[in-house]
Amino acid sequence: MKKEKELIEINEHIVEIVSDSGEGAQTAGQMFGTINAKMGNGVWTVEIIPAEIEPPKRSKAGASGIRIRLGRNEVTNAGDVANVVVGFNEQVLYSRIDTNSFEPGTILFLDKKWSESPIEQERTAYAEALKDFAEKGYRVIEIPLEEECLKLVPDPRRGKNMWVMGLLCELYQRDTGLVEKEIRKKFARKGEKIIDTNLKLLKSGFEWAEENLTFQYQISSLDDGIDRIVTNGNQAIGLGAMAAGFEVCSMYPITPATSVTHYMASVFRDVGGFVHQAEDEIAAVGFAIGSSYAGKTALTVTSGPGMALKTEMLALSVMAEIPLVIVDVQRGGPSTGLPTKVEQSDLLSTLYGSPGDAPKIIIAPSTIEECFHFMVMARKLAEQYRGPVFVLTDANLATGVQPFPRPQLEEEWLSPPIDQSDWNPNVEPYQWDPETGLSPRPVPGQKDGTYVLTGLAHNSKSKVAYESNTNQESMAMRSRKLATLQKTLNPPAVHGAEKGELLVVGWGSTRGAIEEAIDQAREEGLAVSSLHLKFLSPLEPGIKEIFDRFDKVMTVEINYSDDPKDPYYDQGNQRHAQLATLLRSQTLVDIKSWSRVPGYPLQPRIIKNAIKEELAVAGGVK
């Protein structure tokens, strides 16, 4: 029965599964990503999530799906255009076309049921789309998706995804035994009958592909023997938080941050902690602050609008020097903005969004692995520097899935039991070391340590400041902590040559795409390098010196900036991207910015184009 197939060797591929909401595209995609990771391939997945739970069917806005980029080697970002796409209907694919996700040659597997739809508009729309896709150069392969599923399940909306899994497994020669294991794990709670149905669907998809497809892909893997785990960014944050010894996670539901706490809530009890769902964002951070004041390690997880609500509390945490970790999974703003989409717009509001001068520590993981390890770092920093530490991730990292080396847990990461020994009554509650601004912290329960913490300006005894010099002095002490921390940091490493024509600077989730763009540009002979910052406050040392080695410096960010090419802007009114604004003020270097807010992760080729454009402008000036 097996057809003679054309075997196509590939180094990497981008696969998309796009459906109406509720058809399980993400479940199948994440499973497909996991299988590839288990087989030793590099993987990066990114989810396409509509803002509503059940948006209208067969609509651009309702497209729900997932992109899986798999590679022979490590994959660091979602890449450019898709190679293979499975569309449950043709209309949802238009949302992908709008975001330039396909190119001529992209293979579209399309459910052919729409060609036989009893509804005339659907038939017409499908026929028109087929024509359109052909004109665009996409290669359409019609599949009997719903038809085959109906043979096995009454409601194909609950089955198509596994049939597609079967098809993809055959197409990429994936190990169906592994899929079977994943299915058993995924549906363990739903019982044997559901598992059996899903396995049948998988088999049906596989067999259809085996009999009907004329080609098959072959992708090898680098088996380097490294023990890896595979998680998305939000799971990594949750795992990292637990490994870092947090006991209290206080939250209020907000997209796209909440899944961190869903994950934690499912296992936190076994690790001795608990998730508090507060009545609102302010209470969520207040609860964490209270726990921390009482000596317990606490974090709160939120997104931009939640950050805005929390600002007064965050300033309290600075003012009263209460250790606290705040995870901000950034989404599009301002206001409610783009709830499910990526943006890096909270940098300046995190840094400056509190009344008064409130120096804060801000770090930004750039990979899924860093989402884990930065939580361990964040807790240590919060305690050592006695104040809030902000971990800025984003919607891209939140749902992005990537394998990374299994963390080697250490007991010292866990928080030590709270100190209940007698406090030295000669030590003041804010006995600032004038060199560092650091001070030891008494915790309730410590005899002779009683003090009243206050958000009012206070002296080292925590007494309300009635003398005029107290405020100046205590402000200086809180600020000094950042300088102290900065001195302990290493200068960031340049990706590419140490000097050149253009340095691209980024932060957060854009790292993989930026570095891939830089690698490609360098292969084309361009003298470009990149720098990715982990610390946004304080900034890592030596940045100015690195900038000075390049003719030009440009940030690439997913937040809004005025395009200097527009006729409305000049040096006096042009608004820069957020990191650029920060770096300009700190280094006095005329840093350019290239930033966009498309609601999806920046693609390497777009960044490469921006680099080329900037270099052309530079050439023009010379």
Add this chain to the structure above:
Amino acid sequence: MIGLKCDWLMEEENRHFVVEDYQAGEPRWCPGCGDHAILTSIQRLCNEEQLEPENTVFVSGIGCSSRFPHYMKTYGFHSLHGRALPIACGVRSRRPDLNVFVVTGDGDCTSIGAGHWLHAIRYNMKMVVLLFDNQIYGLTKMQTSPTTPKNAYSNTHPQGSWIEPLNPISVVLGITNASFVATTVDWNPVHLYATIKEAHKHNGLAFVRIMQRCPHFTADYFTGLMDDPSKIVLMEHEDGIPTTDVMKKYFKNRETHDPSNIIEALDYAHRTDAIPIGLFYKNTNAPVYSDFSAMGLDTSNDAKLEALEKELNKFSI
């Protein structure tokens, strides 16, 4: 070994606290302010209950009354306007060993912090919440609060406030899982003390509204009640605030009210002919959130690491 243990016990027993051990600084409230009386009552409670200062925390928001923690020689947290309750809940969540008190005013609790108020009552964590209800904003200089009487003059309503005041007791009684709801007055130290003492004994959130005089802005608000105590009805019951002879002498108008009766409690809360004081409602069976949030406190590092490794296994490839 036995000898050593005896020595240690002796030392612990020797730790006896006097009232001064709970006093800190000179209160900066106006002379004649009801807060002074409440402070004295609380310090007396700490002393009589021999609460260890280091294991006692006073959390407050912002306002005149919220300066309270500064005058206690215990741990204190003078927080933000309206936010004392979520912070106190956080303090309590993993520290069953601490005595937690919340001091909040009518603006702090029933206006800017109203959302937290409602939910803290429902969480029912073990703590004493004292609402210092002077029916006016004092620290910001005489603005209408939610509990300001109708037609009363204030700087924001110079022609008199327009609508009926919010009734903190009927609000709290309407919240699911409320477990201890009482009213007392600052000018009767005997009833004030007895109420606070019962509140401290309660396993859950004890909400005590204290009608409190503000000599500066609302000096006349409570004079009617003070001049004629029969305008107050003292709720009596064996499960309520214990009444003493001294109390009985002062409060001639007394009625029996069973604090387990929520319907009757609501009737009392809505009384207009007289102001009821005492215990409106008590439910010792209401779930206590802090019992749940403190679970797992004794988890060993080994158990934590084992659970974490198990989690990593789940994600292993």
